[in-house]
Amino acid sequence: MTPLERALRERIAAEGPISVETFMHACNEYYYATRDPLGVGGDFTTAPEISQMFGEMVGAAVADAWKRAGSPASAAYVELGPGRGTLAADALRVLRAAGFAGGVDFVETSPMLRDAQKRAVPNATWHDRIEGLPQRPMLLVANEFLDALPIQQHVGGIERRVTVAAGGLAFDRDGEIVETSPIRDEVAATIARRLLADGGAALFIDYGHSKSAPGDTLQAVREHRFAPVLADPGEQDLTSHVDFESIGIAARNAGAGVTPVAVQGDWLIRLGIESRAQSLSRANPDRAGDVEAALRRLTSPDQMGQLFKVIAIHSPDWPAPAGLA
Known part of the structure; x- marks a missing residue:
């Protein structure tokens, strides 16, 4: 029994x-x-760890928005949950080449990941909460951030709960499940309000669905394999599919501009990832096979290309990042 499971069992015994x-x-x-x-x-691999091309395309998209907004010198690159800092390092390389000289702000609470981020992007400033970000235009990126935020599940209009039954953790009801995530919607609304006040654009990239729909999408991953959701609490990654329609509604209701949802593969191709792959292969012929494999993994419909989606939120005074209608 994990230490967290013991604590959860004690809480359930005391509070229900x-x-x-x-x-x-x-x-x-x-x-x-x-x-x-x-x-x-570890337990999973994200797109920035697959290839530098992913971060470079993200950098190109936000650099384009920054340029078309008049290249404001006060703008900052902001990332929510930046992992090891790999995406930021790759995106910033493109941004710096485009003339961007602004600061870098990370929202991260994990001490271990902060250490990795400091090695990748030494000059960043770290924050525990979105609310602590400085008031200035933002080029914000959140890749696989929303999926790990908590969800609510309801069955027949009644909230689903976790209890102890038959000696283990169990759900208290089954049936058709409807998932919502008030915290995700609030993150989108908070970012939208900041963009409205200070200017900027935000990219959210994650796996999920374009339209709200019922279904149980809560999943656990450990050592790159799916695992039972209630097993070994605290020792495996828990995520669920992001409802991009709900994210868009929350941001739009807060007054921000919102793009249609795009699938990751199409978006990356519109940004020029295929040309970048060819360039990398020509420069490193011994790695051409790896580059092609990474391209397929990021863009193919049967890999990450279709399941992963992209949406942008932006100030009405700013353009949307490139590649999104």
Whole structure:
């Protein structure tokens, strides 16, 4: 039994069943505070770790928006949950080449991941919360950030909870599940309000669905394989599919401009990732096979290309990042 499971069992014994939202929050807070989950030796691999091309395309998209907004010198590159800092380092290389000289702000609570980020982007400034970000135009990126935020699940209009049954953790009800995530919607609204006040644009990239729909998408991943959701609390990554329609509604209601949702593969291709792959292969012929494999993984519909989606939120005074209608 994990230390977190023992604590959760004691809480359930004292207070009664806990919500799925509470369970997910507790598990991920413990999980991310106690390890670097990324890479071959971890539990999962994100797009920036697959290839530098991903971060370069992100950098090109936000650089384009910054240029078309008049290249404001006060703008900052901001990333939510920046992992090891790999995406930021690659994106900033493109941004700096475009003339961007602004600061870098990271929202990160994990001490272990902060250490990795300091090695990748030494001059960044770290914040515990979005609300702590300085008031200035933002070029904000959130890749696989929303999926780890807690969700609520309801069955027949009743909130689903986690209890102890038959000696283990169990859900208290089953049936058709409807998922919502008030915290995700609030993140989108908070960013939208900041963009409205200070200017800028934000890219959200994650796996999920373009339209709201019922269904159970809560999942656990450990050592690059799916695992039972309630097993080993705090020792595996818990995520769920992002409802991009809900994110867009929350941002639009806060007054921001919102783009249509794009699938990752199409978006990256519109940004020129295929040409970048050809350039990398010509410059490194011994790595051409790896470059082609990374391109397929990022863009093919049967890999990350279709499941992963992209949406941008932007100030009405700023253009949307490139590649999004």
